[in-house]
Amino acid sequence: MTVEVFAPAKINLTLHVTGQRSDGYHLLDSLVVFADVGDRITLTKAAETRLEVSGPCAAGVPTDARNLVVKAAQLLGVTAHIHLHKNLPAAAGIGGGSSDAAATLSGLCQLYCVPLPTPEAVLSLGADVPLCLKRGLVRMEGIGEQLSALGPSPGMHLVMVNPRVEVPTPTVFKALSCKENPAMNWPMNPTDWVLWVAKQRNDLEAPAVSAEPVIADVLAMLRAQPGCQLARMSGSGATCFAIMEDAQAQQNTVAHIKTAHPEWWAVACKALTGDQFSRETT
Structure with a gap:
């Protein structure tokens, strides 16, 4: 069995920086929606984790443990053959890597019939990863750990x-x-x-x-x-x-x-x- 997951682009309709903690993390207040364009990830059980990347935005995407999808597998303690079809540009402010990691977590949990890690563990992958596990209209506060689901996204x-x-x-x-x-x-x-x-x-x-x-x-x-x-x-x-x-x-x-x-x-x-x-x- 394989599982195919969709990793949508994240759009910050608003992004207010409201402070900075002593550890350097910035405090945010943001209203977020997710788009129907994004990356696609195919997951298959394997003896060891291997990542392949293709797609129009694949150039320069790491295929080793620097990639958050590999870190997501490591966090779950499972191994898989991961194929990432990269449609979203990197370092672009639309959560490409974080959305990939969130979708990979969801897909691997489905593939291996295991629960998602704790919110604190997911946050360790990156401030936007817990957010990218959500859908609809979401308010994000704090460093990304305070999430409020506000219902379906407005049509736009x-x-x-x-x-x-x-x-x-x-x-x-x-x-x-x-x-x-x-x-x-x-x-x-x-x-x-x-x-x-x-x-x-x-x-x-x-x-x-x-x-x-x-x-x-x-x-x-x-x-x-x-x-x-x-x-x-x-x-x-x-x-x-x-x-x-x-x-x-x-x-x-x-x-x-x-x-x-x-x-x-x-x-x-x-x-x-x-x-x-x-x-x-x-």
Whole structure:
């Protein structure tokens, strides 16, 4: 038996940096959805763990214990042949590695009929891994360990764009001028949630733009497109997203960006509303 798992892109609709602990970890307040585009992982029982990587974004992805999917298998204490089809760019602010690790944990638990590790153990893989075990609309607080499921994601037509630059997360946090910022203005009114999101922030956007000014070009292009309701950077960058008013505006925007900048990564997507982790194959 093999298990195939889907590792969706994570989109931080908001990301407020509210403090920093004595151990250096930053405190966050973020509203997150997951997209219907992502990586795919196939898992098969094996005597020893072996990772193969393919796909359009496979270049440079480690296949040894540096990869979080291998660390996920080690955490569970199981071995498997793991095939990772990499569709998401790395170091992009959309949780690619963390989502891969979360999906691998879920798939290996299914494959070996074992429970998930404790939340504390999962957190040891990375601050975003517990978050990436969730679906729907999620509020993340603390260093990633405080998660509140808020129900299904609102329906939205999304565009994600990455200019093919990597922005190391430590670099962005180091450049953040103020680390004591207000939390989100909660609760959200679900009847005008786009307007509410627009009034919030991504506190990492400015330092990321300073590190890679092309991010500002991406945001400007998205905001100039007809039907763009909101454009913002996700996570620590460099991927930016836009909420479009309808499917036509979404498709037109992707087509425009691919024509103007064929070297950029640009995709149309929707937010996942249900659990779409895995399916068994034989």
